[in-house]
Amino acid sequence: MQFVVGQQLREPVGSVTHYEMGESKPLPQGEDSLSELTGSVDLMRTDKGILVSVALHCTITGRCSRCQIEISYPLTLTFQEEYLPTADASTGESLPLPTDPDVFLIDSHQVLDLTEAVRQYRLTTAPMQPLCKPDCLGLCPHCGYDLNQGPCSCSAQETDARWAALAELAANIDQEQES
Numbered sequence: 001m002q003f004v005v006g007q008q009l010r011e012p013v014g015s016v017t018h019y020e021m022g023e024s025k026p027l028p029q030g031e032d033s034l035s036e037l038t039g040s041v042d043l044m045r046t047d048k049g050i051l052v053s054v055a056l057h058c059t060i061t062g063r064c065s066r067c068q069i070e071i072s073y074p075l076t077l078t079f080q081e082e083y084l085p086t087a088d089a090s091t092g093e094s095l096p097l098p099t100d101p102d103v104f105l106i107d108s109h110q111v112l113d114l115t116e117a118v119r120q121y122r123l124t125t126a127p128m129q130p131l132c133k134p135d136c137l138g139l140c141p142h143c144g145y146d147l148n149q150g151p152c153s154c155s156a157q158e159t160d161a162r163w164a165a166l167a168e169l170a171a172n173i174d175q176e177q178e179s
């Protein structure tokens, strides 16, 4: 998700360029689990650089954190970040780098790349432990069976064990009553 902003940088402070995002816009590299990207990106010239306002809707494909089946869920990313130029838009001369290392930069070819910001905001916005459904039962810790499909044979054995213990208890009580 790159924008060439040499033109914007030569415009007066306050001017805005609006982009509508569609699927045709190439997805950020390495973000192949992010699809159906739509929304808008506004680039506003500020006195220092360009303020990017992003409102994107996308679909994330991942795995349920409990049962591991593949799931897709929608995600909305909205954020604003100011990008600072590293080269003068008119002369191409290098500009002094900002002292803050966390600031987003426009490269020397006036390319503003949203990939890293989208990655960061996606990490903070997407659920840490996505679920296929709120009450997903997950996998049996013993045999790995998907408990959404029904009980596994381990739980049947556990039930047998509990009954056996009860039966033993009952037998003991009977013995005590007899004595």
Ligand SMILES: [Zn+2]
Binding pocket: 064, 065, 066, 067, 068, 069, 131, 132, 133, 136, 137, 138
């Ligand atoms: Zn699940």
Ligand SMILES: [Zn+2]
Binding pocket: 140, 141, 142, 143, 144, 145, 152, 153, 154, 155
């Ligand atoms: Zn099991």
